[in-house]
Amino acid sequence: MNRLIYLDNNATTQVHPEVVEIMDYCLTECFGNPSTVYSFGRKAKRLMDESREKIAKMIDASKDEIVFTSGGTEADNLAIFGIAKANKDKGKHIITSKIEHHAVINSCKALEKDGFEVTYLDVDKYGIVNLEQLERSIKKETILISIMHANNEIGTIEPIAEIGKIAKEHKIYFHSDTVQSIGKIRVDVKEMNLDMISISSHKLYGPKGVGCLYVKKGTRLKPILYGGEQEHRLRAGTENVPGIAGFGRAMELAITDTDKENERLTRLRDRLQEGLAKRVKHIIFNGHLTERLPNTLNCAIQFIEGESLILKLDDLGICASTGSACTSASLEPSHVLLAIGLPHEIAHGSLRLSLGRDTTDEDIDYVLDVLPKAVDELRAFSPLYKEFLKKGK
Amino acid sequence: MYSEKVMEHFRHPRNVGEMENPDGTGRVGNPVCGDIMELYIKVQDGVIVDAKFQTFGCGAAIATSSMVTELVKGKTLDEALKISNKTVAEALDGLPANKLHCSVLAEEALQAAIEDYRKKEGANK
Ligand SMILES: Cc1ncc(COP(=O)(O)O)c(C=O)c1O
Ligand code: FES
Numbered sequence: 001m002n003r004l005i006y007l008d009n010n011a012t013t014q015v016h017p018e019v020v021e022i023m024d025y026c027l028t029e030c031f032g033n034p035s036t037v038y039s040f041g042r043k044a045k046r047l048m049d050e051s052r053e054k055i056a057k058m059i060d061a062s063k064d065e066i067v068f069t070s071g072g073t074e075a076d077n078l079a080i081f082g083i084a085k086a087n088k089d090k091g092k093h094i095i096t097s098k099i100e101h102h103a104v105i106n107s108c109k110a111l112e113k114d115g116f117e118v119t120y121l122d123v124d125k126y127g128i129v130n131l132e133q134l135e136r137s138i139k140k141e142t143i144l145i146s147i148m149h150a151n152n153e154i155g156t157i158e159p160i161a162e163i164g165k166i167a168k169e170h171k172i173y174f175h176s177d178t179v180q181s182i183g184k185i186r187v188d189v190k191e192m193n194l195d196m197i198s199i200s201s202h203k204l205y206g207p208k209g210v211g212c213l214y215v216k217k218g219t220r221l222k223p224i225l226y227g228g229e230q231e232h233r234l235r236a237g238t239e240n241v242p243g244i245a246g247f248g249r250a251m252e253l254a255i256t257d258t259d260k261e262n263e264r265l266t267r268l269r270d271r272l273q274e275g276l277a278k279r280v281k282h283i284i285f286n287g288h289l290t291e292r293l294p295n296t297l298n299c300a301i302q303f304i305e306g307e308s309l310i311l312k313l314d315d316l317g318i319c320a321s322t323g324s325a326c327t328s329a330s331l332e333p334s335h336v337l338l339a340i341g342l343p344h345e346i347a348h349g350s351l352r353l354s355l356g357r358d359t360t361d362e363d364i365d366y367v368l369d370v371l372p373k374a375v376d377e378l379r380a381f382s383p384l385y386k387e388f389l390k391k392g393k
Numbered sequence: 394m395y396s397e398k399v400m401e402h403f404r405h406p407r408n409v410g411e412m413e414n415p416d417g418t419g420r421v422g423n424p425v426c427g428d429i430m431e432l433y434i435k436v437q438d439g440v441i442v443d444a445k446f447q448t449f450g451c452g453a454a455i456a457t458s459s460m461v462t463e464l465v466k467g468k469t470l471d472e473a474l475k476i477s478n479k480t481v482a483e484a485l486d487g488l489p490a491n492k493l494h495c496s497v498l499a500e501e502a503l504q505a506a507i508e509d510y511r512k513k514e515g516a517n518k
Contacts, residue, residue: 305428307451311403325426326451329491344427348449381409381455383420383431383447 005363008319009203009295009356010152010180016205016253019246023207026242034239035230044241051248058255059197059214060188067213067234068244072179072200075213076103076146078235079175079196082221083144084111087173091141097121097129098339099156100148103198104177105335108146117141126288127156127340135166144173149181149197153323153336153352154287155296157185164193173219179203179211183254184262184293195219199251201243205357206250210243265294265355268364272353273297275368280375282388286340286350295355300337300346303385304378309351312374318367323350345384395452396486402456407463412445417513419505423498428454432502434465436510441465441473446502453492457481457499470507476500 006014032041034048049063056063069075084094096108098120108118119137121129129147145167150157160176167174175196178187182197183204189197196219200211215221215234227236276283282302301309306322313320321327323334325348333347342350353367379385395403415433422429428450435443444462448455460481465473478496482488488496 303449305450305454308403308455311400311452315404324451326428326454331426331491331494348427381406381447382449383429384449386411386447 003317003366005318005366006358007353007355007363007367008321009359010155010293010352010354011321012202012208013205013356014358015207015246016250018253019206019250022249023242023246026245030241030245034241035228047245048239048241051244051251054248055199055212055251056214058251059182060190061214062217064232065214065217067215067231068239068247069211069213069235070209070240071202071211072101072177072198073103075198075200075211076101076177077107078213078221078224079198080104080107080111080144080146081224082234083173083175083196083219084114084116085222085224086220087143088116091139091143092116093119093139093141094144094146095119095121095134095137095142096146097123097148097158099123099127099129099151099153099336100146101152101177101179104146104148121147123156123339125341126291127151127154127286127336128288128291129158129163131159131162131166134163138166138170138172142170142172144175146175146177148177148179149187150178150185150293151287151336152180153334154298154340155180155293155354156288157181157291157293160194161192167195168193180293183251184258184295186258189214189216196221201247201250204250204254207243207246210240210247212247261357262294265359268359268361269295269297269355271361272355272364272367273299275364276371279368279372284342284346286337286342295359297353297355299351300342301349301351301375302346303382303388304349304375306348306350308378309349309374312378313371316370316374318370321352321354323352324348394489395456396488398484398486399453399456399488402459402485403452406446406455406459408443408445408459409447410445411447412443415445415506417506417508417510419502419507419509421498421501421505423450423454423494426451426494428495428498430454430458430498430502432458432462432499432506434506434510436470439469441468441470450498451492451495453488453495454498456485457488457496458502460484461499461503465503470510473503474507476503 032044034045202208286298306324307326325333337347412433446458478500
């Protein structure tokens with residue numbers, strides 16, 4: 001097997017060659033500390049500032065509103081703990097949803113242990129948050145609403161602009177984890193009334209271990225790391241200059257041509273979905289039919305378990321992922337799949353295929369050819385499938 | 394994360410499928426993650442002459458089911474009862490720590506199948 005069909009782009013992406021190029025330049029010829037006064041150090045600073053400007057421009061922010069971090073997880077942590085620390089005199093209530101990334105959910109859980117109250121909003125069967133429940137949950141102690149833009153597992157896109165409006169009306173800070181949406185769909189912090197958004201470089205063909213938090217001017221936020229005065233005193237530590245340079249280039253590349261790329265990805269994804277619907281019996285598609293990231297396909301294949309399917313696909317040269325309990329350390333199925341109402345045994349057979357820039361029509365044909373066979377092989381010795389067949393008779 | 398042996402049994406599981414008129418059937422569910430294993434045995438003169446399985450579970454669950462059916466063939470019932478999850482895991486060159494519970498499933502399915510056989514035998518006497 002020499003063919004690699006990478007369908008796990010929501011987990012991470014391949015670094016773009018132009019990103020490698022600028023990082024290489026940075027590592028070899030620009031290794032100075034950006035905080036220094038001499039011109040060699042200023043060179044590194046300039047590279048970093050260019051990245052900051054590019055990123056700011058693409059989300060309609062200004063460059064002093066970008067705080068570089070070590071990735072999406074740190075950006076989420078900074079937003080949540082930073083707001084909690086700076087605003088606890090006003091109140092200790094936070095609203096988020098049941099389908100957030102663990103970077104948000106576990107930060108909120110940690111705050112609960114410190115005496116904060118957190119409301120985890122329900123979602124409907126498509127994964128859309130309940131806006132009525134959101135409005136009902138707001139109280140005068142509410143200091144933050146944190147709702148992701150697009151979900152990493154099922155791809156559902158949340159009504160961020162509407163949530164932004166509600167947050168603004170009530171004068172509550174609004175943070176959105178846009179790690180999965182940036183570079184795939186349009187994000188405009190002004191139009192969407194966003195006070196903070198988290199971005200991660202490795203989801204958009206940039207390097208791992210770098211990202212940023214956009215923080216709107218005037219937002220009351222405290223740092224979570226203490227030390228030097230970097231990043232407007234919000235994130236201490238010598239900056240990851242090569243990472244930041246790569247991140248900036250990756251953002252620029254990701255945001256040019258999104259419309260054409262989205263059209264292409266949507267067509268491929270829909271073809272994959274239609275093909276699977278035809279070739280695999282007892283398959284359920286998860287997520288919203290239209291309000292969904294163009295590259296994401298999540299389904300549950302009944303009577304088989306996800307990890308075993310992933311291993312079979314791996315043997316066939318296909319990289320994919322699952323929300324099955326068997327693959328998590330906690331042995332719990334994905335919290336997102338449970339939140340959209342899937343029973344445990346269905347969540348068990350979940351499969352996420354996330355397409356990317358390199359995905360071709362041939363890849364889709366190949367998956368449509370081999371995946372149904374892999375499913376059949378596993379079903380051939382599934383006691384649940386046997387029972388199902390017997391019941392049907 | 395899995396040993397080559399585990400992957401080999403996962404890729405080519407031995408003794409898969411349902412058995413017609415088994416002498417003993419053991420069906421167990423994994424309370425931890427919700428998987429299901431069914432093991433069937435054929436017994437002649439106190440010796441397990443054939444074993445088959447059906448499993449709904451992860452790679453480790455499938456490989457341990459396959460291995461346990463291999464291990465029990467030709468064993469007397471008392472010998473078979475001595476097969477523990479550790480025996481199965483060792484025969485597979487080890488399992489990751491978070492997958493040991495899947496081999497417990499194999500041990501329990503085997504014990505349940507033998508118990509089922511003995512119950513039926515008792516009823517026939
Ligand atoms: C929605 C979402 N938020 C946050 C993260 C974490 O980002 P990072 O891997 O950069 O820490 C991820 C990536 O797994 C994600 O998908
Ligand atoms: S059967 Fe679920 S983890 Fe092995």
